[in-house]
Amino acid sequence: MIQTGIAMTPSVPVNPLPILRLDGITKSFGPVAAVKPLSLAIGRHEVVGLIGENGAGKSTLLKMLTGVHRPDAGTIEMNGRALRLRGPQDAVQAGLGIVHQEQSLFTNLTVAENIVMGAGPHGSAATKGGLYRWSALRREAEEVLARIGSTISPDAIVGELTFAQRQMVEIARTIHVACQTAERQGGAPLVILDEPTSVLEKAETEVLEAEIDRLKRIGSVIFVSHRLEEVLRICDRIVVMRHGELVADRPTLGVTEADLFRLMIGKDRHAEARGAVPVPAGAPVMRVAGLSRAGAFKDINLDVHAGRITAIVGSFGAGREELVRALYGAESHDAGRIEVAGHPVSGWSPRRAIRAGVAYLPAERGVESAVGGLSAARNLTMVPFGANGGWVLSPARRKALAAEWFEKLDIRPRLLGQELERFSGGNQQKVVLAKWLTLSPKVLILDHPLRGLDPGAGATVNACIRQAAAQGAGVILLADTLEEALDLGHEVIVMRDGEISARFDMGRDNPTTLDLLENMV
Amino acid sequence: MSALRTDTLRQALGPLAVFAGLLAVISIAVPTFLGGGGPSIIAQQATPILLVALGQCVVLQIGSIDLSNAAIALFCSILAALTLGPLGAVAPVFCLLVVTLIGVANGLILVYTQIPSFALTLGTLGVMQAASLVVTGSNVVYVMDNMDVVAWLFTVTFLTIPVAFWISVLLAVALWAFLRFTVPGQGLAAIGFNERAAGLSGQPVNALKVLAFGLSGFFAGLAGLCVISISGAASSIGLGSDLLVPSIAAALVGGTAITGGTCNPLNVVFGAMFVALIPVGSAAVGVNPQAQSIVYGLVLIIAVAATMSRSRTGIVK
Amino acid sequence: MTFLTGTGAASGCARLNWRSGLAEVAILAALIVVFSILNPTHFPTLVNLNTILNSAAIPVVIGVGASLVVLTGRIDLSVEGVMGAAGMVFVLLSANSRETADIGWLAYPVAIGVGLALGAATGLVHAFAKVPSFIVSLGMWYVGLGIAAVLFGYEMIPFLSDEAAVAWPTATTFGLPNSFLLALCIVAFGWLIERYTRLGRYTRAIGNNEGVARMTGIPVAAYVVLIFAFAGACSALAGIMGSLALGAGAANVGVGMLFLTLAAIVIGGTPLGGGQGGALRTVMGVLILSTLYNGLILAGVDPSIQSGVSGVVLVVAVIAAGWSQRAKLRVFK
Amino acid sequence: EVSQPTVAKEDIVLVTTVINATNPYMASWIEGSKALGEKLGLPVEIVQSNGSSQTQIAGIQALAAKGKKIVLVTNPLAASDVPAIANTIKQNGGYMAVWWNMPPNMEPADVGDHFVAFGTYNGYTAGECGAKALVAAMGGKGGIIALPGVLDSTVSQERVAGLKNVIKDYPDITLLDEQPANWDQAIALKTTQQLIAKYGDQIDGVWTADDAMMLGAYEAIKKADMIDEVHFSGEGAYPPVVDLMVNQPDGDVVAASSFHRGYKAAATGMLIAYKAAVGEIDISKLTPEQRHGQYAIDCVTPANAKDFQANGGIDPTWLDRLIQDPFMDLVGGPVEGPQG
Numbered sequence A: 001m002i003q004t005g006i007a008m009t010p011s012v013p014v015n016p017l018p019i020l021r022l023d024g025i026t027k028s029f030g031p032v033a034a035v036k037p038l039s040l041a042i043g044r045h046e047v048v049g050l051i052g053e054n055g056a057g058k059s060t061l062l063k064m065l066t067g068v069h070r071p072d073a074g075t076i077e078m079n080g081r082a083l084r085l086r087g088p089q090d091a092v093q094a095g096l097g098i099v100h101q102e103q104s105l106f107t108n109l110t111v112a113e114n115i116v117m118g119a120g121p122h123g124s125a126a127t128k129g130g131l132y133r134w135s136a137l138r139r140e141a142e143e144v145l146a147r148i149g150s151t152i153s154p155d156a157i158v159g160e161l162t163f164a165q166r167q168m169v170e171i172a173r174t175i176h177v178a179c180q181t182a183e184r185q186g187g188a189p190l191v192i193l194d195e196p197t198s199v200l201e202k203a204e205t206e207v208l209e210a211e212i213d214r215l216k217r218i219g220s221v222i223f224v225s226h227r228l229e230e231v232l233r234i235c236d237r238i239v240v241m242r243h244g245e246l247v248a249d250r251p252t253l254g255v256t257e258a259d260l261f262r263l264m265i266g267k268d269r270h271a272e273a274r275g276a277v278p279v280p281a282g283a284p285v286m287r288v289a290g291l292s293r294a295g296a297f298k299d300i301n302l303d304v305h306a307g308r309i310t311a312i313v314g315s316f317g318a319g320r321e322e323l324v325r326a327l328y329g330a331e332s333h334d335a336g337r338i339e340v341a342g343h344p345v346s347g348w349s350p351r352r353a354i355r356a357g358v359a360y361l362p363a364e365r366g367v368e369s370a371v372g373g374l375s376a377a378r379n380l381t382m383v384p385f386g387a388n389g390g391w392v393l394s395p396a397r398r399k400a401l402a403a404e405w406f407e408k409l410d411i412r413p414r415l416l417g418q419e420l421e422r423f424s425g426g427n428q429q430k431v432v433l434a435k436w437l438t439l440s441p442k443v444l445i446l447d448h449p450l451r452g453l454d455p456g457a458g459a460t461v462n463a464c465i466r467q468a469a470a471q472g473a474g475v476i477l478l479a480d481t482l483e484e485a486l487d488l489g490h491e492v493i494v495m496r497d498g499e500i501s502a503r504f505d506m507g508r509d510n511p512t513t514l515d516l517l518e519n520m521v
Numbered sequence B: 001m002s003a004l005r006t007d008t009l010r011q012a013l014g015p016l017a018v019f020a021g022l023l024a025v026i027s028i029a030v031p032t033f034l035g036g037g038g039p040s041i042i043a044q045q046a047t048p049i050l051l052v053a054l055g056q057c058v059v060l061q062i063g064s065i066d067l068s069n070a071a072i073a074l075f076c077s078i079l080a081a082l083t084l085g086p087l088g089a090v091a092p093v094f095c096l097l098v099v100t101l102i103g104v105a106n107g108l109i110l111v112y113t114q115i116p117s118f119a120l121t122l123g124t125l126g127v128m129q130a131a132s133l134v135v136t137g138s139n140v141v142y143v144m145d146n147m148d149v150v151a152w153l154f155t156v157t158f159l160t161i162p163v164a165f166w167i168s169v170l171l172a173v174a175l176w177a178f179l180r181f182t183v184p185g186q187g188l189a190a191i192g193f194n195e196r197a198a199g200l201s202g203q204p205v206n207a208l209k210v211l212a213f214g215l216s217g218f219f220a221g222l223a224g225l226c227v228i229s230i231s232g233a234a235s236s237i238g239l240g241s242d243l244l245v246p247s248i249a250a251a252l253v254g255g256t257a258i259t260g261g262t263c264n265p266l267n268v269v270f271g272a273m274f275v276a277l278i279p280v281g282s283a284a285v286g287v288n289p290q291a292q293s294i295v296y297g298l299v300l301i302i303a304v305a306a307t308m309s310r311s312r313t314g315i316v317k
Numbered sequence C: 001m002t003f004l005t006g007t008g009a010a011s012g013c014a015r016l017n018w019r020s021g022l023a024e025v026a027i028l029a030a031l032i033v034v035f036s037i038l039n040p041t042h043f044p045t046l047v048n049l050n051t052i053l054n055s056a057a058i059p060v061v062i063g064v065g066a067s068l069v070v071l072t073g074r075i076d077l078s079v080e081g082v083m084g085a086a087g088m089v090f091v092l093l094s095a096n097s098r099e100t101a102d103i104g105w106l107a108y109p110v111a112i113g114v115g116l117a118l119g120a121a122t123g124l125v126h127a128f129a130k131v132p133s134f135i136v137s138l139g140m141w142y143v144g145l146g147i148a149a150v151l152f153g154y155e156m157i158p159f160l161s162d163e164a165a166v167a168w169p170t171a172t173t174f175g176l177p178n179s180f181l182l183a184l185c186i187v188a189f190g191w192l193i194e195r196y197t198r199l200g201r202y203t204r205a206i207g208n209n210e211g212v213a214r215m216t217g218i219p220v221a222a223y224v225v226l227i228f229a230f231a232g233a234c235s236a237l238a239g240i241m242g243s244l245a246l247g248a249g250a251a252n253v254g255v256g257m258l259f260l261t262l263a264a265i266v267i268g269g270t271p272l273g274g275g276q277g278g279a280l281r282t283v284m285g286v287l288i289l290s291t292l293y294n295g296l297i298l299a300g301v302d303p304s305i306q307s308g309v310s311g312v313v314l315v316v317a318v319i320a321a322g323w324s325q326r327a328k329l330r331v332f333k
Numbered sequence D: 001e002v003s004q005p006t007v008a009k010e011d012i013v014l015v016t017t018v019i020n021a022t023n024p025y026m027a028s029w030i031e032g033s034k035a036l037g038e039k040l041g042l043p044v045e046i047v048q049s050n051g052s053s054q055t056q057i058a059g060i061q062a063l064a065a066k067g068k069k070i071v072l073v074t075n076p077l078a079a080s081d082v083p084a085i086a087n088t089i090k091q092n093g094g095y096m097a098v099w100w101n102m103p104p105n106m107e108p109a110d111v112g113d114h115f116v117a118f119g120t121y122n123g124y125t126a127g128e129c130g131a132k133a134l135v136a137a138m139g140g141k142g143g144i145i146a147l148p149g150v151l152d153s154t155v156s157q158e159r160v161a162g163l164k165n166v167i168k169d170y171p172d173i174t175l176l177d178e179q180p181a182n183w184d185q186a187i188a189l190k191t192t193q194q195l196i197a198k199y200g201d202q203i204d205g206v207w208t209a210d211d212a213m214m215l216g217a218y219e220a221i222k223k224a225d226m227i228d229e230v231h232f233s234g235e236g237a238y239p240p241v242v243d244l245m246v247n248q249p250d251g252d253v254v255a256a257s258s259f260h261r262g263y264k265a266a267a268t269g270m271l272i273a274y275k276a277a278v279g280e281i282d283i284s285k286l287t288p289e290q291r292h293g294q295y296a297i298d299c300v301t302p303a304n305a306k307d308f309q310a311n312g313g314i315d316p317t318w319l320d321r322l323i324q325d326p327f328m329d330l331v332g333g334p335v336e337g338p339q340g
């Protein structure tokens, strides 16, 4: 039997020592001071929200805590003991569990192995002495999964799971690691969640919230998110970072979203024009008729109009990702027709799609859109069409273009020639979005464009999307949330089990999230 | 800060530095080496290695490898030995065309069947070896006529160094400019770093892969012409039959990342000269023949350790 | 190494399962059928089976270690050098015609220790100096050959005097050559490591995503060193087996083994990118290649085109095994 | 008073090339070079090619770059290497003798004074020597498997031609198979094992183009328990093979081997080049047979193996006699081809 979570909560010892204390911790990357001398204490049984705009230094701070980066200066203390982290193993040993911003699972192994493997060499009875006891391992994983209410099979190969399912496995693993180690060492566990919810849907987010609640009874949680309402709901205390510094540390009580926004960005949130300005449906730039692919989507009919944003919503497995990938030619379809600007397409591929004026921003940035080893400027001119086409790359043009878009989207730091992988997650997202905007596409397909963006940046990007539409692009949007879909879309299409289950025109129908949900399940 | 700086410096000057270092050691041990024609020997030895390595580095740039290109070089020299007589000045063009097409065929099979380049080119290596034996009837073939069509490559010198070397250096500069300043050049790097992202960004991934293997065949062909120019004869065991390992080593000592995306042909020039210098140097210094392999192995490891960039991901495989 | 990546590790991983192993079985069966038709009197015989199994033994032993290295996404090119060095140490420490030191059965562990040490050295330099395994093991190949040459000196070939030991590998037990049975034991050992030990499972994890492995707290460098040391020991054992087969010491006992083993790993279906496959698959690869080598000679194929035929079969086998995984936007290096 | 430019003795470095030092033939080659070097009081540099033409030429060039004049004897890895080596020596102002391997259309006299002499021996005769003894041991009937060296080696091809020339007169002898074993003991072992599976008892004799391969084949046959029925012939008279011929440990084994001793060849070639360098030989006065000469083959068979072994193959006075007359082992001009 493994002992985790609730099983050992009854008597919570009152301990005045904080679980974690950081003192003067600092980190720079070349000229960029990512974290300036920063001190922070996390108490017992506390859920601390860590927020800040993109590039504020959140991930860097957390990576120092988990031994990925070594601090330039400062000390870390956990459960009263000084901690010297020479590498991630030391952090695992100390009872720190983290869900990284980028997914970190072994796609070739089973769910069970992934969950148990994270526990380190001494973390699990199932692998004591270096030998694997598969049945014990499976049982151990089953229990952890059951606790977070997941129905994922422990024998499933992680690579075959959906993105969100993988995120749940990751959360399960992290909680397991932290609890196991902390239990062994008699201290309290600390679980760090770096933007765990940006890829989760509502139902999963709720499960996670419940689990955080339970965790709080035995240890503490650091929670990073750009969804401010979520932070306010979940956290006891909120810490705000800006430009590598800690600018605020407040109990949640009495704080509003507007306050947080001001603390993060340093200015008030503009009263944004909410809701789409109705645009009459002009000539369709893309027409989809009877498009089907076995096992993914069926008989999709869809018109995308110039100047309008078509938001597609649906729960997992509804087939919307597959659909938009087929619209871009990244995946095939079995039947049906796609027409762009009145011309039916054939032999559809990304290159043909781009040539016809279709652009696509994939959801998995690290794998599918960012070329981390090349500079941000080169990423911006990556699509070899239009002004970037031909044979010769003009360094001058590249620089001018990059400077323009760095300014427009406020990409920071302004190091055009720095490798993209050295930018923070949110800033990378802006770069890859800008890559497509430079081409002024006729059809712009955006799969979770705001993933990982801070609210300020989110607003900037939303404005860009609206502007692209206003300039005549037809936009297909797979939004992060239903609210966002309703906010941006001129038209909202609901998918269920690979088919379109409802269509709403924003000017006419004005649906609510409930209307959408009704058609999703 | 300093870590980043040293790495940039290492990338820019490392290959030159290790070459200069080894040359210095040898010049101290053998003072007459530099004056006694050492540089021209190194240049002559380095030229075929450099040419094969340039092709290899384009393939490494996309994250693949070409194990067959040295065998293609040898095949080209055999072909040249057979055709120089009848075809004269047309022969080199013809041979280059044939081997470039072999490289292109490698690329086409690769993109059509989607098998790993390592496996494919290992297979092509076997096929090229067989082809060399078959077209020569398992004999040494000699250039019977028109040797002067290729001989000038190593008989004409500029600053005491054969023109073939200077031509190869110019080609390295051209390749460098191609990789750095052209759209396909950027595409090759993008494929090396993140092939899916490159494809989804509209890079013609398949065409670029075929291009890389075609270039590899082409450069191998040039190396083959150099071999025939030096020896006037070719066979599957003679000069040019052992270019594979030195050329890969040259590319790596030249700072090319085996993971793709980072290749600087200018540095490969120094990589090739370094690799050519090791056996020349150990013979000059008088290392015990039996221990020469040990020296070769250790020097190779040390050189790559000194020149390779480690800043990117920290993961080295 | 990216060019070694067979299936896209990052792209959600097309899993190899038992069904994809069927392609290799089918290829082996096809070869057997073809060669049996070409040479019905000699190919499908027990004697020839033993010949094939005996010639497979050495690459199988090497393959167990090499597969583990490949599972981590690395490569070990030092095989032939380590075989030479360890083989020469073994011969010179056994009763031999040169009458160097004879330390009896201790020669076996000492020679294996030499391989272990060379492998560990490869691993240490690779893991701590952060030099690609490709180049470190390439260098170590030369170093091993050099050690063998220095040990050989300028004297006469050292012949092994222990007739019983020399005869053991080809002698049969239960009708199968001892060399192959020994190889099977090593395979079983390797398989148990792969499946039931942390070393083996971590190997897969490291091969799948090394960055994640580090963030998970796996001491990657230590495991990598262990695996290279194990591979070195396997090569050393192969060197001993090669010396017993020759009945003498030779610096190049391992000649041709590197490409043979790598080809076997690839044909067996272990992607060189790491994370999937393993020793059992490599055994299939070795059997395919050994059968091919044997069959080409038995079928009387012209020696000058044998390498070409092998190359074509290699490519066709890999294509056949991977055909179903062809897909739009698939990453292959 | 000689026609070619001469070199002072102290400006000379003696150089020889070998493939590797772990091959008995090469070891004896090195021994011969060193023995002569000692007699002449000059250092000997050894270039080891490890089977790479590139390395071989680079090594010679490196020594040239050290400034001294090179006196070279080489058994080049491939015939096609000779022009490049000759160029190096010409630029250096040294002298060389080349043994066994040279492009067919080449003559030292055409290349120039720095290429003093080419020495060859009759590869057909060498192949025939082994083949004749083998056929005799087999009683004129039975099956033979042949293991040539690398496929495109002229040396190997000549020896195979010699073998074929012999057996064509024996209708009861069949050449079962011919599989190249690349001059390598380990490959010969593996290849022979496959051939045993193919031919089994049909094998009565094994002919190899070199003793290293013979030793590999011998081990394979021994392991297959066929040693009593099979006879072997090799080439090169490696000491272990001569041992086998003398001792016949397996009862009925006949090892027949021809002889072109590395020791003698290296010393002879080096001496000729040396004498040309210091002016003891006038190149313009050499006969065509001296510039492209043929060396005698001693056929070592079990009958004379004991004598051969007794003096290690080398008469102790041989080197001194050689210094008096470097061309004393010469038996004629270029090789004509198989007889009959």
Ligand SMILES: Nc1ncnc2c1ncn2[C@@H]1O[C@H](COP(=O)(O)OP(=O)(O)OP(=O)(O)O)[C@@H](O)[C@H]1O
Residues within 6 Å of the ligand: A029, A030, A032, A033, A034, A052, A053, A054, A055, A056, A057, A058, A059, A060, A061, A101, A412, A413, A421, A422, A423, A424, A425, A426, A427, A452, A454
């Ligand atoms: N490896 C690196 N090399 C150079 N600079 C880096 C590196 N990692 C982070 N940075 C820089 O440090 C700063 C902080 O980045 P960090 O990833 O911590 O931001 P973040 O707060 O997590 O942002 P986001 O919300 O976008 O994820 C950024 O300016 C980033 O460009």
Ligand SMILES: Nc1ncnc2c1ncn2[C@@H]1O[C@H](COP(=O)(O)OP(=O)(O)OP(=O)(O)O)[C@@H](O)[C@H]1O
Residues within 6 Å of the ligand: A108, A109, A110, A113, A134, A135, C015, C016, C017, C018, C195, C204, C275, C276, C277, C278, C281
């Ligand atoms: N004995 C076992 N009992 C239960 N589960 C196991 C056992 N052995 C392996 N597994 C699980 O099954 C999964 C598949 O095994 P493995 O990773 O070895 O791949 P595989 O199916 O053999 O295919 P491949 O050839 O690609 O390795 C592993 O991830 C592991 O978690």
Ligand SMILES: [Mg+2]
Residues within 6 Å of the ligand: A058, A059, A060, A101, A424, A425
């Ligand atoms: Mg972050």
Ligand SMILES: [Mg+2]
Residues within 6 Å of the ligand: C276, C277, C278
């Ligand atoms: Mg398996």
